[in-house]
Every structure is written in structure tokens, then in C-alpha cells.
Amino acid sequence: MATSFREKNALIFVLITVAINAIGFGIIIPVLPELIKSLTGLDNNQAALHLGGMTFIFAVMQFVCMPIAGGLSDAFGRRPVMLFSVGALAFDYLMMALAPTIAILYLGRAISGAFGATFSTANAYISDVSPPQMRAQNFGLVGAIFGVGFILGPVLGGWLGEFGPRVPFFAAGGICALNFVYGFIVLPETHKPEKRRAFDIKRSNAAGSLKSLSRISGVKGMIFVYFLLAVAHTVYPSTYTLSTQEALGWAPKDVGNSLGAFGLASLFVQGYLIRIAIPKLGLFWCGLIGMGSCVLAYGILGNASEGWIVYAAGPFAALAGLYGPSLTNMMSIRVSDTEQGELQGALGAAQGLAMMIGPLVLTGVFYVFADPETSPIYKPGAPFLLAALLAAISFVAFMMVTTKEDRTAKLSDVPAPVVEPIPDA
Structure with missing residues (x-):
């Protein structure tokens, strides 16, 4: 019963942390462009280039550091990595709130990228405390809680932004600081010592993680699909x-x-539909539905000329949430217990690489097509149309990298992972 209680505490903290981080992330979305413009005096399409640059530096640091965080959590446990990450996020938001120049905003995003390992470690926690048959639902629960935070965050940020573009950053920093204190008191360790592996810097990078995991059937291809979808998602x-x-x-x-x-x-x-859909349809079909919904959502947003059209894209954007838990679980059940952190680190690196490429390309597209005077074709929604194309490619790629067994499997058929880990060097 002690183990069950510890695992319950871990799950509760992970969900609260994800919610708080989603609130913190969402709070700044409506006002970060305003803060950039207030510090630089630039207009919309020029400020977009700074926004893309900040996202790029954040992504570079995540690309380098996320696999290291995954390897450290496999070697030393989830708790210290999670707490350090939460504390770093609090510092980052407060630094950005006080930024006197655009350079400090860039520095703040670099720090956040370097230590923002929260979501990969959260998923590793979920892998620790969930049997293979329950991982997709629990990954979905993390997504649902993120959705709760994302309901509150942007709305709160938009309203707080009425008092100035810096106010939401102070709020985000304070929320993360409180979460650190809460986690320091209650967060347990769920990665048992007997399941840990020695930290290996050769495997704690994107190339090393991918090489280590690519021996497992289907994982390499699914990481590529995950990467394409992550590039498209950076349009938001x-x-x-x-x-x-x-x-x-x-x-x-x-x-x-x-x-x-x-x-x-x-x-x-x-929070609700995924718990019905995945057991009935299976991971493969839920993933496919999610990717198809991505194409529709991005296409609608790219052509929106009235506010109601943006809201009409909402149901499709929400159904896109089916692909994340499905893909993550399809990969998670293919790897051993000792490699869950490494897998999440590799996915974090793929996300980081996507955030390097996506914002630079998408903000560049916006810069070209969002000036009514100089654009060859005035189309402010052009980045969403490119995102729709990437989602369509991922849809086809997913069909190619999965097997007949993936398409017919139900969660009741999923065994515990049997892949032997690579011996530590």
C-alpha cells in the first residue's frame, strides 16, 4: 500500500505541475509579442522575427539538454530533475518580467530551454507508475490537465495584459515558485534504484538516444512522425x-x-473522449484521427477571415490531441523500463529540433505574407497552411512506419515491454 500511496502522490504532483506550467506558458502567449514590440518599437511582421528567434534559442537549448535530463532521470531518479526544472522555470519568468532590453528576453528563453525538462520528466513519471495498458490514458490525462491550464493561462494572460505586458510574467513566475515549494514537500521518487542505469553521455544526446532506440522496431519512424507534427504545432x-x-x-x-x-x-x-476512443479503436486509429484533425484545423485557421471561423476550428484542433498520447504510448510499450527516460529525452530532443526549425520557418512565412503593402500575396494565415501540409505528410508517414499488427492491436493485447536494454558501457 505504501508503494501505491507514493505513486498516487507522484501522479497528483505531475498533473498539478503540468497544469501550472501550462498556465505559466499560456499566460505569456498573448503578451510576449507586445513586450517585444514595447522594447523594440517594431510592428507586427518585424516583431515576428524576434519571436521566432527567441523560440529558436529556446529550442536549441532544449535539443541539447532534454536528452541529458532524460539520462539523468534514468540514472539518479525523477525527483531531483523535476524539482530543478520547476525552479528554473520560476527564475526564467521573473527574469523576463524584469527584462530591460530585448537581449535579456533572449537570455531568459535560453535558460528556460536549458532547464525546462518538466514535460519529458513528467512523462517518465507516468511511465513509472502506469502499466503498459494504462499509459495512453494517463498520457491523455496529462494532456487533459495541460488543457485545463491552457484554458486558464491565455485567458488570464490576456486579462492581466490589460495592466501591462510584464504583469503576466510576474504571475507565471510566482505560480512556478509555489509549485516548487509544493513539490519539495510532497514529491516522491518513483524510479526504483534497481531499474536505474549508469549515466552515459554518449547516449545522452539526440544522436545517441536515436541510435540506441532505433534498434527497436518502429520507434525511429514514429519519432520522425512526432517530429513533423511538432514542427507543425509550433505555428501556435x-x-x-x-x-x-x-x-x-x-x-x-x-x-x-x-x-x-x-x-x-x-x-x-x-480528459474524457480519449479514455473511450483508445480502448475501442486502438492506438493506431486514434493517432490517425488526430493527425487528420490537425490537417483540418490548420487549414481552417489558415483561411480564417472572421472570428467565428477561428472558433469553428476548435473541435478539430481538440481532436488533434488524440495523436500525442497514441504515438507516445506506441513507442513507450516498445522500450524497456530502464529506457523510459531515454525515450522521453529523445522525444524532447525531437521537440527541441522542431522548435528550432518550425518558428524560424513559420515566422519567416508570416513576415513574407503579412505585409499588405509588400507581400506578393497578402495571407496572414499562410503559416497555418504550411502547418497543414506538414500534418498531411505526417499522416502518410505514420501509415508507412506502422505495421498490420499496430493497426489491429487493442490495449488488452499490449504486453509488457520485453526489449533488452543495451548494457551500460
């Missing part, structure tokens, strides 16, 4: 605010309200 943090402001004349409060509505729809999908 990099250009959503600027695109809706340019195309629809929205204020930060309008942006926050729309993202809150998206979060509410995502909460329904990941």
Missing part, C-alpha cells in the same frame, strides 16, 4: 497571436479567450 506559439491580430484585428484579450476555448475543447477530448 510562434504566429497565432500575430496572425489573428493582423488578419482579424484582435487584441490580446481576444487571443486569450480563443485559446481558452481551444483548451476547453481539448480538455473534453483528452
Whole structure:
């Protein structure tokens, strides 16, 4: 019973941490472009380049550091990595709140990227405390809680932004600081010493993790699909605010309200629908439905000329939430217990690489097509149309890298992982 109680505490803390981090992340989305413009005096399409640059530096640091965090959590446990990450996020938000120059904003994003291992470690916690048959539902629960935070975050950020673009950053930093204190008191360790492996720097990088995991059938291809979808998904943090402001004349409060509505729809999908859909349809078909919904959501947003059209994309954007837990679980059940942190680190590195490439490309597309005077074709939603194309490619790639067994498998058929880990060097 002690183990069960410890695991319950871990799950509760992980869910609270994800919610708080989603709130903190969501709070700044409606106002970060405003803070950039206030520090630089630039207009929308020029400020987009700084926004892309900040996302790029954040992604570079994540790409380098996420596999290291995954390896450290496999070697030394989840608790110290998680607590350090949460504390670093609090520091980052407060630094950005006080930033006197644009350079400090860049530094803040670099620090956040270097230590922002929260979500990969959270998923490793889920892997520790969940049997293989329950991982997709629990990954979905993490997504649902993220949705709760994302309902509150952008709405709160939009309203707090009425008092100035720095106020939401102070709020995000304070929330993360409180979460650190809470975690320091109650967070248990779930990665048992007998399941740990020695830290190996050769495997604690993107190339090393991918090489180590690529021996397992299907994992390498699924990481590629995950990467494509992650590139497409960067359209939200990099250009959503600027695109809706340019195309629809929205204020930060309008942006926050729309993202809150998206979060509410995502909460329904990941907190309720996914627990029905995955057992009935299986991981493969839920993943496919999620990817198809991505294509539709991005396509609608790319052509939105009225506010109601943005909201009409919400149900499809929410159904896209099916692909994340499905893909993650399909990979998780293929690897051993000693490699769950490494897998999450590799996925974090793929996410980081996507965040390097996606925002630079997408904000560049916005820069080209969002100036009514100089653009060859004035189309503020052009980044979303590119995202729709990437999601369509991922849909096809997913069909190619999965097997007949994947397409017919139900969760009741999933065995515990039997892959032998590579011996530590």
C-alpha cells in the first residue's frame, strides 16, 4: 500500500505541475509579442522575427539538454530533475518580467530551454507508475490537465495584459515558485534504484538516444512522425497571436479567450473522449484521427477571415490531441523500463529540433505574407497552411512506419515491454 500511496502522490504532483506550467506558458502567449514590440518599437511582421528567434534559442537549448535530463532521470531518479526544472522555470519568468532590453528576453528563453525538462520528466513519471495498458490514458490525462491550464493561462494572460505586458510574467513566475515549494514537500521518487542505469553521455544526446532506440522496431519512424507534427504545432506559439491580430484585428484579450476555448475543447477530448476512443479503436486509429484533425484545423485557421471561423476550428484542433498520447504510448510499450527516460529525452530532443526549425520557418512565412503593402500575396494565415501540409505528410508517414499488427492491436493485447536494454558501457 505504501508503494501505491507514493505513486498516487507522484501522479497528483505531475498533473498539478503540468497544469501550472501550462498556465505559466499560456499566460505569456498573448503578451510576449507586445513586450517585444514595447522594447523594440517594431510592428507586427518585424516583431515576428524576434519571436521566432527567441523560440529558436529556446529550442536549441532544449535539443541539447532534454536528452541529458532524460539520462539523468534514468540514472539518479525523477525527483531531483523535476524539482530543478520547476525552479528554473520560476527564475526564467521573473527574469523576463524584469527584462530591460530585448537581449535579456533572449537570455531568459535560453535558460528556460536549458532547464525546462518538466514535460519529458513528467512523462517518465507516468511511465513509472502506469502499466503498459494504462499509459495512453494517463498520457491523455496529462494532456487533459495541460488543457485545463491552457484554458486558464491565455485567458488570464490576456486579462492581466490589460495592466501591462510584464504583469503576466510576474504571475507565471510566482505560480512556478509555489509549485516548487509544493513539490519539495510532497514529491516522491518513483524510479526504483534497481531499474536505474549508469549515466552515459554518449547516449545522452539526440544522436545517441536515436541510435540506441532505433534498434527497436518502429520507434525511429514514429519519432520522425512526432517530429513533423511538432514542427507543425509550433505555428501556435510562434504566429497565432500575430496572425489573428493582423488578419482579424484582435487584441490580446481576444487571443486569450480563443485559446481558452481551444483548451476547453481539448480538455473534453483528452480528459474524457480519449479514455473511450483508445480502448475501442486502438492506438493506431486514434493517432490517425488526430493527425487528420490537425490537417483540418490548420487549414481552417489558415483561411480564417472572421472570428467565428477561428472558433469553428476548435473541435478539430481538440481532436488533434488524440495523436500525442497514441504515438507516445506506441513507442513507450516498445522500450524497456530502464529506457523510459531515454525515450522521453529523445522525444524532447525531437521537440527541441522542431522548435528550432518550425518558428524560424513559420515566422519567416508570416513576415513574407503579412505585409499588405509588400507581400506578393497578402495571407496572414499562410503559416497555418504550411502547418497543414506538414500534418498531411505526417499522416502518410505514420501509415508507412506502422505495421498490420499496430493497426489491429487493442490495449488488452499490449504486453509488457520485453526489449533488452543495451548494457551500460
